[in-house]
Amino acid sequence: MAAPNPAHRVPLPLWCVVCSLVLLAQVSMAWECIEEGIPPNVPIPIHNQTYPGARMCKDQTPDRNSCLPLLWSNPACQGGYYLSNSTGIPQAFPCPPGYYCPKNNICLVPCPLGAYCVRATRNVTVYPPKVNCEPNYKTQQTTNRTNIFALTCGGPAALDDTVICKKGYYCPNVSTQILCPKGSYCRAGRVTPQPCPLLSSCEPGTSAPLINGIGLIFDFFLIILVILFYLALKYKTELNKFLRKHILPRLSNSKTYVIYSDDEEKEEAAYTEMGILQKGPDTVPYGSTDGSRRMVHRKDFTLEVMFCDLSLTLKGSKKKVLNGATGQLRPKTLTAIMGGSGAGKTTLLNALSGKAYYGIVEGTVEINGQAADISRYRSVMGFVPQEDTMHRELTTREVLYYQGILRLSGFTTFDAINSRVDEVLELLGLSHIKDSQIGDEEKRGISGGQRKRVNIGMELVADPTLLFLDEPTSGLDSVSSMQVCEALKRVAEEGHLTVVAVLHQPRFEIFQMFHEVILLQPGGSIAFQGSTQQAQEYFGELGYPCRQNVNPSDHYLDVIDEHNKKAEQQGKKASSNSDSVDAADGQAPTCSLGELWSMRQASTDGGTTAGPVTSIQSSTSGQAFAPRMPTPFHIQLFFFLRRAMVLQVRQLGVLILDQLLVLISGAVLGALYNEILLRKLALLLCMTSMAVALTSMLAALRCFGSNKPVFWRESAAGVNRPAYFLAVNISQIPIILLTPLIFLSFFYTLVSPRAYFRDYYLAVLMLVWASHGLGYAISTIFNQRSSQMATVVLVLVSAMLSGAQPSLCKMNKLIIGPVLYSLSFARWFVEALFEKEANRYPGALVNEVATYSSYQGYTLDNFATCISVIFAFGIGARVIALLCLMFKLQHVVLLLLRLRCLVSFV
Secondary structure (H helix, E strand, C coil), X not given: CCCCCCCCCCCCCCXXXXXXXXXXXXXXXXXXXXXXXXXXXXXXXXCCCCCCCCCECHHHCCCCCCCCCCHHHCHHHCCCEEEECCCCCCEEEECCCCEECCCCCCCEEECCCCECCCCCEEEEECCCCEEEEECCCCCCEECCCCCHHHEECCCCCCCCCCCECCCCEEEEECCXXXXXXXXXXXXXXXXXXXXXXXXXXXXXXXXXXXXXCHHHHHHHHHHHHHHHHHHHHHCHHHHHHHHHHHHHHHHCCCCCCEECCCCCHHHHHHHHHHCCCEECCCCCCCCCCCCCCCCCCCCCCCCCEEEEEEEEEECCCCCEEEEEEEEEECCCEEEEEEECXXXXXXXXXXXXXXXXXXXXEEEEEEECCEECCHHHHHHHEEEECCCCCCCCCCEHHHHHHHHHHHHCCCCCCHHHHHHHHHHHHHHCCCHHHCCCECCCCCCCCCCHHHHHHHHXXXXXXXXXXXXXXXXXXXXCCHHHHHHHHHHHXXXXXXXXXXXXXXXXXXXXXXXXXXXXXXXXXXXXXXXXXXXXXXHHHHHHHCCCCCCCCCCHHHHHHHXXXXXXXXXXXXXXHHHHCCCCCCHHHCCCCCCCHHHHHHHHHHHCXXXXXXXXXXXXXXXXXXXXXXXXXXXXXXXXXXXXXXXXXXXXXXXXXXXXXXXXXHHHHHHHHHHHCCCCCHHHHHHHHHHHHHHHHHHHHHHHHHHHCCCHHHHHHHHHCCCCHHHHHHHHHHHCHHHHHHHHHHHHHHHHHHHCCCCCHHHHHHHHHHHHHHHHHHHHHHHHHCCHXXXXXXXXXXXXXXXHCCCCCCCHHHHCCCCCHHHHHXXXXXXXXXXXXXXXXXXXXXXXXHHHHHHHHXXXXXXXXCHHHHHHHHHHHHHHHHHHHHHHHXXXXXXXXXXXXXXXXHHXXX
């Protein structure tokens, strides 16, 4: 099956499963935007002291209907006073310590823990004459306006900032306020001092740690570990020698270590004599039974491909780029496909290999004399693309090794795979650079010619029977091109392979090296097929002999172009005149070379100038093709995971930069919002979701986005796609677990939130999990350039719908408002941490909590649901990414539409 085209991908619809779960949870919630009021059942401390004749407010809430329009009740209804009849006559008294007396009420309300409720005292100054009340509850009353000394000071009238235990102090009860001691810090409303974190500085009266060293120490040790890990990778050879010389001898009392080493023979012999090294058994080279190295393994089963009237029409423009091609690809033969620009060389190669997904292929293709789909032989077929598609961070040997592990038969042993890799390295002349990284435009690696040979080796190591190559010599110098073609000719002759390659301007020696050549003319018709010697004879018969000191390949292409131009001109003249053109008069015929070759084949009864087609049934008789058994899923998963981890280690600098950006974003947000207040918490959490989601998504785009060409190549060869996807996800787990710690190392210590660290870690962890999943989905849907813009837009839209501004209550006024903000992962993140912060506020701040939670529209008992929805976002995004990797776009859309109908029906 041909690999799906990554260029034909567009955004998918919203995820039906996640939408349904979120909307179901949303319907079950009753968002109530309360303008004002105190929630019932507020925890109130026990007050031992009683006040005879005083009345407590019912349900611990103010009763605004108690104030009657009586003269004696008016002073008690001003706020800060209560009415008592302890003397037999109702009188107004200042609110006693531990209580507050609401306005328009005559009863007492106990102050909750975290409040500091005391009766205000008068502070009198003689000159200038002045009377102040401390604390100033603004509940002063006077019986004589001309005498300022007749002023009385009342108690608190409401639970506001004037009765909250001040920051820098703690209040063990509602009538006592104590300065926060050294080594502790006290936020507003604290009942007990909070111990200062380890390695932090807290002076007396501190409301937050002045210097918090936990984050610095964590980041310092993390940097040390990264440096040590980098040095161990850079000097791994020296480290190996040190361990073997100094560590292993001390540990080798009664143990024998089996080590497969590539060190010098003298060193190994010395270790063997010491008794600490026992060299592993020698392995027999691949395809050999006597220990002698055989460079090429001879095939017992060969493939002959015959194609007749093969045509290809582009799906979009309906243009025919391949027209009636008929020919044959033989075993033990190296065949070259040549032609001018636009002649259809690569199109013919793609049509034969089953990769022409961009057009409609017509005609018949027979394999070993039977009509068959080429995809059935995918396990024994190799295709070398023109681009050097491989992981540039791996070494030459690693690239070939992983291809051998993933694509050779499941019965192949690891020793045979290693031997096969060594053979291919030696065959292509790559043994001296086997431990060198491939490299790219930014990091210097092997040369372009060597990279091209590695590209070919990726298919040779898979032991193919049928091998297609798209311009394997393009971009190479003449020496490298000669080495590549020599290797291809050798594997074709000695291994009985069917090898066909598209060539572009080969030198004379390279052209002569090919057994057969297929020449295409513009329009996609075959002008000749046969050996190079037969080509010289055929064109000589047509009156186009090859001149001396002229490259035959260039000569034939010039002849095809010149002859077809003359034929086209004569055809136009013949159509304008009634007289036909006489070839005997020395004029060029009206037939093109493609038509002449077709007539030549018809005259020889379907044969070629080489004579009748030689059947290979004798060599394959009695043998039925059996597809190669693929490598088991768990083995592919293990080696995909191993390769993914190696790639991460080789990209250590990029990973460090990603985490550095996370650290900086957390430090900046923490510094800007030190000692965050509840009224600004939603905005801070919204910005936090943007910072974490952006850094995580952009980093996740590289997991599949930059590796999609390699994935399409491997998937076309038959590797297990779910194993690849699962391995990449598993390899990212350490990063997902580490990112919240790095972000919170500065953020949590600078902001000093009230919620526990574990709550923040869990919420940020789920946010990183969902962000990585969304990054995977975006990278599989969009191309690499558009995916970054799509990521930024998605994060911004999600942040705008988080409920910070505008609030959820305002968005509820829109018809689709609840649907929109329910699909925002940032909304669930903000609500989860807002709940944990609000629930940690003391009872004295219950009015503030109720006011801002009702204004934002967040509930205070929904943490588990919020975390579950964020986790579901990550699962849903990963499912979409997997579907895009496994199926073509139209199949994914059809599957989602069917799933949507099923959900709607349920």
